[in-house]
Amino acid sequence: MKLINSFYAGIASAALALVAGPALAHDVKIVASFSILGDMVEEVVGDMAEVTTIVGPDADAHVYQPSVADARAVAEADVVFVNGLGFETWSDTLIAESGTKAVVHVATEGVTPVMVDGTADPHAWNSLSNGVIYVTNVAAAMKEAMPDHAADIDANAQAYIAKLKALDAETKAKLAGLPAERRTVVTAHDAFGYLADAYGMNFLAPVGIDTEAEPSAKELAELIDQIKSAGAAALFVENITSPALVKQVADETGLEIGGRLFSDALSERGGPATSYLTMFQHNLGTLLEALDKAPAS
Structure with a gap:
């Protein structure tokens, strides 16, 4: 994705505004690439540091175009976290052109990627065991950046990891009871491969792992045939994508739309998925409610 010239100019201005010198622990500025x-970073650092998120709630990081304000935030940051695995196609340019002196950390370091047509699926957070890896990486980075707060950071991380592991066990237990004919579902784009692998599900989608790639009429027809032959039990829209394709699939297959899943972003304040934990709980509940209502094949 190419960034426009005015954006480069804005980045240059932000870089000139960068204030050199080490930050005090309570003044540490952290930038995270998406909500x-x-x-996760906020759970680990608590109120010990300031966290700025570039791609906010209900926004699509795949097609995001950074702003001058984003460049300024990165330029002034002490620590930057990105997902990696090709998720933020814009991040390398943003970081390089900002002139930031921040230490950049890839949160998926150590994750075993799911491969889709030879490409790493970046949506690793959709497995809670991977969520533990994210948090462990964040905690290690922040203990290095804020050594005087290492004990508090570690305590926050361990408490958070305990919650993630408990939800992981709950998810496995609840999904284990689904019969085979109710384990195939359809979503707007291919964001749930890690959830499928971790919990024994099968997800089909009209759009691949990158929301920019629209399916051709032939590809969509082939997917509809696959959905019919696989006996998909439910169909879901997502918070970051247009529901148009999913509605078309619903019309063609007769499947009812079972609700909205949160795939790549949290919900706005007041929504059902304002944190990673509540997002996963919402998605689990939405899946189970729809699949419980699905007619037996």
């Missing part, structure tokens, strides 16, 4: 990762 789910930002929430």
Whole structure:
């Protein structure tokens, strides 16, 4: 994705505004690339540091175009966290052109990627065991950046990891009871491969792992045939994508739309998925409610 010239100019201005010198621990500025990762970082650092998120709630990081304000935030940051695995196609340019002196950390370091047509699926957070890896990486980075707060950071991380592991066990237990004919569902784009692998589900989608790639008429027809032959039990829209394709699939297959899943971003304040934990709980509840209502094949 190419960034426009005015954006480069804005980045240059932000870089000139960068204030050199080490920050005090309570003044440490952290930038996270998108809302789910930002929430994880906030859980780990608590009120010990300032966290800025570039791609906010209900926004699509795949097609995001950074602003001058984003460049300024990165330029002034002490620590930057990105997802990696090709998720933020814009991040390398943003970081390089900002002139930031921040230490950049990839939150998916150590994750075993799911491969889709030879490409790493970046949506690793959709497995809670991977969520533990994210949090462990964030905690390690922040203990290095804020050594005087290492004990508090570690305590926050361990408490958070305990919650993630408990929800992981709950998710496995609840999904284990689904019969085979109710384990195939359809979503707007291919964001749930890690959830499928972790919990024994099968997800089909009209759009691949990158929301920019629209399916051709032939590809959509082939997917509809696959959905019919696989006996998909439910169909879901997502918070970051247009529901138009999903509605078309619903019309063609007769499947009812079972609700909205949160795939790549949290919900706005007041929504059902304002944190990583509540997002996963919402998605689990929405899946189970729809699949419980699905007619037996």
